[in-house]
Amino acid sequence: MSYRTLQQCISDLDKRGELKRISEEVNPNLEMASIHLDEFAKSGKAILFENIKGSKFRASSNLFGTLERSKFMFRDSLQSVKNLIELKTNPPSALKNPIKAIFTALHAIYAIPVKVRFPRKFKEIQIDDLPQVKCWKEDGGAFITLPQVYSEDIENPGIMNSNLGMYRVQLSGNEYTKNKEVGMHYQLHRGIGVHQKKVNQKGEPLKVSIFVGGPPAHTFSAVMPLPEGMSELSFAGILGGRNFRYAKKDGYTISVDADFVICGELHPNDIKAEGPFGDHLGYYSLKHDFPVLKIHKVYAKENAIWPFTVVGRPPQEDSQFGALIHEITGKAIEQEIPGLKAVNAVDDAGVHPLLLAVGSERYTPYNPTKQPQELLTIANHILGTGQMSLAKYVFICDDENGPNVNNEKEYFIHFFERVNWKRDLHFQTKTTMDTLDYSGDGLNEGSKVVVAAAGEVKRKLSESLPNLELSNGFSNPLLVSNGNLVLEGKGEIKELIFSLEKQNLEGIALITLVDDATFTSENFSNWLWVTFTRSNPANDIYGLNAENKNKHFSCTVPIIDARIKVYHAPVLER
Numbered sequence: 001m002s003y004r005t006l007q008q009c010i011s012d013l014d015k016r017g018e019l020k021r022i023s024e025e026v027n028p029n030l031e032m033a034s035i036h037l038d039e040f041a042k043s044g045k046a047i048l049f050e051n052i053k054g055s056k057f058r059a060s061s062n063l064f065g066t067l068e069r070s071k072f073m074f075r076d077s078l079q080s081v082k083n084l085i086e087l088k089t090n091p092p093s094a095l096k097n098p099i100k101a102i103f104t105a106l107h108a109i110y111a112i113p114v115k116v117r118f119p120r121k122f123k124e125i126q127i128d129d130l131p132q133v134k135c136w137k138e139d140g141g142a143f144i145t146l147p148q149v150y151s152e153d154i155e156n157p158g159i160m161n162s163n164l165g166m167y168r169v170q171l172s173g174n175e176y177t178k179n180k181e182v183g184m185h186y187q188l189h190r191g192i193g194v195h196q197k198k199v200n201q202k203g204e205p206l207k208v209s210i211f212v213g214g215p216p217a218h219t220f221s222a223v224m225p226l227p228e229g230m231s232e233l234s235f236a237g238i239l240g241g242r243n244f245r246y247a248k249k250d251g252y253t254i255s256v257d258a259d260f261v262i263c264g265e266l267h268p269n270d271i272k273a274e275g276p277f278g279d280h281l282g283y284y285s286l287k288h289d290f291p292v293l294k295i296h297k298v299y300a301k302e303n304a305i306w307p308f309t310v311v312g313r314p315p316q317e318d319s320q321f322g323a324l325i326h327e328i329t330g331k332a333i334e335q336e337i338p339g340l341k342a343v344n345a346v347d348d349a350g351v352h353p354l355l356l357a358v359g360s361e362r363y364t365p366y367n368p369t370k371q372p373q374e375l376l377t378i379a380n381h382i383l384g385t386g387q388m389s390l391a392k393y394v395f396i397c398d399d400e401n402g403p404n405v406n407n408e409k410e411y412f413i414h415f416f417e418r419v420n421w422k423r424d425l426h427f428q429t430k431t432t433m434d435t436l437d438y439s440g441d442g443l444n445e446g447s448k449v450v451v452a453a454a455g456e457v458k459r460k461l462s463e464s465l466p467n468l469e470l471s472n473g474f475s476n477p478l479l480v481s482n483g484n485l486v487l488e489g490k491g492e493i494k495e496l497i498f499s500l501e502k503q504n505l506e507g508i509a510l511i512t513l514v515d516d517a518t519f520t521s522e523n524f525s526n527w528l529w530v531t532f533t534r535s536n537p538a539n540d541i542y543g544l545n546a547e548n549k550n551k552h553f554s555c556t557v558p559i560i561d562a563r564i565k566v567y568h569a570p571v572l573e574r
Helices: 006-016 029-039 067-072 078-089 098-111 189-202 214-220 231-240 317-329 331-335 374-382 386-390 408-418 495-501 517-521 522-531
Strands: 019-022 048-050 058-061 121-126 148-153 162-165 181-183 206-212 243-249 251-254 259-273 288-301 305-307 340-345 354-359 393-399 427-430 446-453 473-481 482-491 510-514 541-544 545-551 553-554 555-562
Touching: 006 019, 006 048, 006 305, 006 446, 006 482, 029 048, 029 058, 048 427, 067 214, 067 317, 078 231, 078 317, 098 231, 148 189, 148 214, 148 427, 162 189, 162 231, 181 259, 189 206, 189 259, 189 495, 206 251, 214 231, 251 545, 305 354, 331 340, 331 510, 354 374, 374 393, 374 446, 393 408, 408 473, 473 517, 473 522, 482 517, 495 541, 510 517, 510 522, 517 522, 541 553
Parallel strands: 019 048, 058 305, 354 393, 393 446, 482 510, 510 555
Antiparallel strands: 048 058, 121 288, 148 162, 148 206, 181 288, 206 259, 243 251, 259 288, 340 354, 427 446, 473 482, 541 555, 545 553
């Protein structure tokens, strides 16, 4: 269905029995977030908050809380969008089915944004008038969690060369001047950063518009990783079945279908502390200096609805964004990288910390040792592609009897059976890391490791615990899965390695040191989250019988130190 407004979407969900109305007064300070988290946890309904303390506006959340609901909202356009992406990434597919291609191309009429007059329905308000939703108790203030941040390239202006991204915005708290400033947090590899750098070099401010609400297609487009050269506004039009409509006011671009619009300028070198903020890795991102948006004007339409979400340890509603992205893009990423058969940015590990991949050793049919060769080239290509470049851990295996990358437990069992730890660890040190990841050397700083395995089974993984004698300070050995051992304690790693090297660890492929082995081994999701969000590869991977030869690290059994360190960010707790 083509929704002209967020209200139309909410009314449609209400008719379907997919809406929970809350008419009692709710507090935007933690209470609304708590209601949302409980509803999402039970795969529940979208929520409409009709009476918010301190604001005359209503708010909605959990619209994208299930993949089924998202597919329902975009039921009339989803297949056309899939076809268009396939057409762009695989043009010869049009020759196989020209009628389908023509039908798909007709939907492209919605790709061109349409300029209209500035609507009278917009009234000027203040930042204070907005619902001040605070999600976690240690958050630095209220945040916009579903913003559509619009900016243009000063060297190549125009709406078709714009960037629409979802970068969190802090509305209150810290040292922001009330109603005159908000915080703009954006991370590495974001389009707005390119735009701001160009204007900074000219000594000019960057005009930014923040759209909140409007048709759900607009919100989703701000998070969609699109193929190079495809505009987010074009995508919004195609997915929503209606051209993106905009107006110009005081030199700012205004989405006339948005519920709210905040206009302002980012000035060169104007920064203030932003945060803390409970983030999608399951920890707080801490206070850091980020750009300040100087407010020009704030607009709201009559009966506007404020959409928000709550991020935290996955899965959360933003996990369903990932599911919908996968539904739409299909094999687009694999087609972009030669030899890549499948890839999974693991949601349970916070998406960016861990990638699982399957690739093809296409050019080495004569490789008698079955060692990874082209797999390493594919892994480097992965680490040079968009947001996948933020990955810390890339595990890649060949497609001979290849496992399902979306079944993480099955994948690791397959991998552990075949990996050669004396050969297959490949580190990158002193490199960039996700801004939200505090396991590294500093903000945006850390390391990466590619682990590439190929060939036949090399070991039979242990299905039961070996008889271990642990050094002082370590205890509670438990298996997470076959051959996957966790230990807890605050002992010295060197002493542990010294003691374990003397023991029989046949069938153990990996050891992880954690603070709570019972929690970590309770389910595979816990192990993924703890292991890959609390470790920095170059700093925290050790090994039994470790060697460094020609700057290559090898061992017989690696040990990942995934214990919480003093410099890690606090864990989110309700």
